Amino acid sequence: MTVGLVYDLGSLSPTRQVELARSNGAEPVFIGAATDHVDEMAPYLQHLAEYVEAGPTVEETVERLVNRRLDAVLTFSEHQLRFTAELARALGLSGYSPETLDAVTLKDAQRRRMAAGGIPQPAFCLVSTSDTRPPELKSLAFPVIVKPVRGAGSRNTARAGTRDELTQLIDRFLPDEGALIVEEFLEGRSEVEPWGDYCAIDVLVHRGQVHPLFVSAKFSLSTPFRERGAYGPATPDVLPEYHDVLRLAEATVHALAIDEAVVDMEIKLTPTGPRLIELNGRLGAWVDDLARTAGVCAPGDLAFKVALGLPITPPVYPTTVESLAYQYIVVAPQDRSRVLRVDAPTRLRQLACVDRVTVLKQTGDDVGWELGAGSFLAEVQGRAPSRQVLRNLVHEFELLDWIALD
Missing domain, CATH: 3.30.470.20 (ATP-grasp fold, B domain)
Structure with a gap:
């Protein structure tokens, strides 16, 4: 068997993807999306397994895969769910139906489907043009949440407590996102x-x-x-x-x-x-x-x-x-936007109940809050015997004595 792995920034490392493919009797083929992250990772992906650069369209990608018989395609990247499902359909493989695909990739479509299924939803509306505002916007009760219709990692997501704040957030996020969903805060x-x-x-x-x-x-x-x-x-x-x-x-x-x-x-x-x-x-x-x-x-x-x-x-x-397994993310404070200096987090690595500390940023990197997951400074992994021990660990993680921010 052969499995196509549509790769982009996601929830499973490429090394783990290759390990799991082969342990399940399938030879992996990475299909690299056209993103900056994939461009940076391409040499490593090519070292791990066969690599095919995705075309600008599903049809061109199918042509690039013509000499490979894929038994399945999957992705662990939110950004590539739609492309993966459409590629699977073009190859005659199983994947999300068009209707379900909309519901798992478009937040407004998901809200409507869940409401139709009898699941209580917060009031919401779609904002998709900078020229007009939908009349439903005026009926929403504050506070509200503004977020992309398609998005991941908390990018361009914020709370508005007043109509002026809402207008500012829409004007700020809409040019980058193209469409936003505004919904009442739970x-x-x-x-x-x-x-x-x-x-x-x-x-x-x-x-x-x-x-x-x-x-x-x-x-x-x-x-x-x-x-x-x-x-x-x-x-x-x-x-x-x-x-x-x-x-x-x-x-x-x-x-x-x-x-x-x-x-x-x-x-x-x-x-x-x-x-x-x-x-x-x-x-x-x-x-x-x-x-x-x-x-x-x-x-x-x-x-x-x-x-x-x-x-x-x-x-x-x-x-x-x-005991509790944990993955803690050290996040840049909201009033910081750039990394000035990074030292080795030696103190963190020596703490009891800490198995691994992974530094995610280097000097000069942007860490503005609008980047969502792009403002993550480090990941800390381990196991704690109780919530009280874990709570004490979090205090240590947040001291930020190993990094300087502007």
Whole structure:
């Protein structure tokens, strides 16, 4: 078997993708998207496996693959979900239907599909031109969230508390994004730092049945809306709303007519119960590492099995937890925009319960908050015996004594 891996910045490293392809009996072929990230990574991708540069269209990419018989194509990049599904369709392979594809890549289409499926949604409207504003905009209750219709990594996402702030954000983001969704803000339950008021659930959808793979409790967001990582497994003793979260995930999958996939959902934990933030039609960030570190399952492996049509035994999700795997993101403060100096984070690497520290920036890099995930400074991974220990670790992570920012 041969599997085409449409590569771009995403939730699974290229090394892990090659490892999983071959462990499932498939030879990988990277299909490199036309992005700056892929241009930088291309020599490494070519070292790992066969490499084909994607054409400017699906049709031209099919022509470049004419001498290769692919048995499946998949991607772990939010940016390439649409291209991958259209490529699979052109090659006669399985993938998202056109209707489901819109629902997993366009936030406004997703909101409409979920509302039609009976899932409560915040009021929202689409803003797609700088010349006019839709009349629905005036009926939204503040505060509201402004974000791209197509987007990932919290890029160009912010909260507006007044109409003037909303106008400023739309004028700022719309030229880059082309279309924005503005929706009423979901107020989360009260939490103390560093815990977040939302969670994520990654599920295997197999033959229409929904199986939980990993539920990630979240750290609080860095302003305005930048993730700081996750920890888990969030079992019922860690997350009291676990069963309600699972029911909401099942209802969402069925509303979007997903029948064979591994998908990720972010869910707000409100005082009146869990509410869906969004569904992503691919494996979530950090989830494969977290689930394997915690000894729960290997979500990346299951994503390959789904794509290749291999036999699948859904894993059994744990009901209690003895320790917590975590992935913490050190984020640049909102009032900083550039890296002045980077030192080795020796102190962080010597902390108990820390397995790995990965520095993501170098001197001169931009770290403005508008970049979303582009403002991440470092990733810290490990395991902690309790939430109290993890809370103390987060305090150490945030000291920023190894980097200078302007």
